[in-house]
Amino acid sequence: MRLQRHGVVVLCGFMLASAAWARKPGDPIKPGRNLFSTYHDIRIGEAAALQVRQRYPVVQDPFLQEYIRRIGERLAATPEARQSGFLYSFTLLNVPQVNAFALPGGPMFVFTGVMNATENEAQLAGVMAHEMSHVILRHGTHEASKAVGVQLVTTLLGAAAAAKGAAAEQLARLGLGFGANSFILHFSREAESEADLLGSHLLAEAGYNPIEMARFFEKLAATGNQGLQFFSDHPNPDNRERALETEIRALPQREYAYQTGDFARARSEALLILAGGERGRGSAVPVPLPVVPAASLQQLQSARFVLAFPSNWTANEDVRLSQWTIAPKDGLVPRSNGSPQLAYGAIAGYFSPTLGRADLGTATLELVGHLHDDRPKLQLSAAPQQRVRVDGAEAMLTALGNQSPYGAPEADILLTVVRPEGLFYLLCAAPRSTFPQLQSVFQQIVNSIRFSR
Ligand SMILES: [Zn+2]
Structure with a gap:
């Protein structure tokens, strides 16, 4: 009897402990374990922000920058953002992909592609509130704390104390800079859920309907390719909309009626910039550098051929066109209708020449004409075609020129091989300035192409 009672007490104690640990909807959300001080968050963010500004073009249009800043400052005026002690900044970058990120300590960057993809201001504010929550919850340095030990943090203290430029380099080496393998930009699913929940508090306090954040992320996830880059940095938690609905029900009742009234104008100005480069500057959008291709390879196995490509690229089949697109995540740029356009990467597939069993040269020219339908700026270059061999078969290399989705000149190499099932082709494309890096x-x-026998 006594033992049993003791057992009950222990069990209750355990339940109480876990109840205190489990968070109820509407409760505050606090930053997790962190080996860094908030001072380091600020210094790491500053150094990474310098790298971002070197890599991406900043939108020059003062109305658009001001518009993003107005939304950001409304979110930064919420109690959670003020209590964080960070100074937030908001910058619109002219990049067509749907992505946004905030660096430790507060610098936030939004791509013009986000403005194109959102349907209303609450959705745009939703993306920004989610990003601001990563800063408040110090997710960047929290992820880094999990990955690096106390010793590396000590090294980092030295790096942060060094001159600004040197600090950026050293931080990048430690995975704390702005780069493909950086801890400060790649979050866990748990961090994503937290950023959603805290983001919903910020949105509600700012007067925006918080459910719009979940709606936007769910819509983006449903489009596939368009959200590729965003979800690779911010993994999509399950049932986002339902989790947020539960959270929002626990928040104090409010009317969500705030908007600046400038969303429609801002969105159409962003679309103009996306379509034709910045007005008044006249020059094409600078081309972002591709993510360094991984040395390790993975295989594309189709019924009629196999080939190998870098493990940090993906291969997607378009069944309708019976072709594969093989590209890094930032190699695809959405058109204004959302369908992806290849900026760097390759397309592999089969083409059926109308002339039937045409010779390689004739069939290749017909294919170029066919590709031209979809790419009006595509043209043959002056360089002579080359005969090569692929998997023992006779093949041809044809150099082409095009306009990159980034507006800059594009270089293309077209490989063609006559096969019993049609003309096999591989079109390799990259902006001319970055083509040498991908050659x-x-x-x-x-070299890896093998045909099924
Ligand atoms: Zn996120």
Whole structure:
């Protein structure tokens, strides 16, 4: 009897402990374990922000920058953001992909592609509230704390004390800069849920309907390719909309009626910039550098051929066109209708020449004409075609020129091979300025091609 009672007490104690640990909807959300001080968050963010400004074009249009800043400052005026002690900044970058990120300590960057993809101001504010929540919850340095030990943090103290430029380099080496393998930009699913929940508090306090954040993320996830880059930095938690509905029900009742009234104008100005570069500057959008292709390879196995490509690229089949697109995540740029356009990467597939069993040269020219339908700026370059061999078969390399989705000149290499099932082709494309960096990857893909017998 006594033992039993003791057992009950222990069990109750355990339940109380876990009840205190489990968070109820509407409760505050606090930052997790962190080896860094908030001072380090600020210094790390400053150094990474310098790298961002070197890599991406900042939108020059003062109305658009002001518009993003007005929404950001409304969110930064919420109690949670003020209590964080960070100074937030908001910058619109002219990049067509749907993405946004905030660096430790407060610098936030929004791509013009986000403005194109959102339906209303609450959705745009939702993306920004989610990003601001990563800063408040110090997710960047929290992730880094999990990955690096106390010793590395000590090294980092030295790096942060060094001159600004040197600090950026050293931080990047430690995975704390702005780069493909950085801890400060790649969050866990748990961090994503937290950023959603805290984001909903910020939105509600700012007067925006918080459910719009979940609606936007769910819509983006449903479009597939368009959200590729965002969800690779911010993994999509399950049932986002339902989790947020539960959270919002626990928040104090409010009317969500706030808006600046400038969303429609801002969105159409962003679309103009996306379509034709910035007005008044006249120059094309600078081309972002591609993510360095991984040295390790993975295989594309289709019924009629196999080939190998870098493990940090993906291959997607378009069944309708019976072709594969093989590209890094930032190699695809959405058109204004949302469908992806290849900026760097390759397209592999089969083409049926109308002339039936045409010779390689004739069939290749017909294919170029066919590709031209979808790419009006595509043209043959002056360089002579080259005969090569692929998997023992006779093949041809044709150099082409095009306009990159970034507006800059594009270089294309078209490989063609006559096969019993049609003309096999591999079109390798990149902006001319970055083509040399991808040439060895394209060569590697060509060398790996094997046809089914
Ligand atoms: Zn996130």
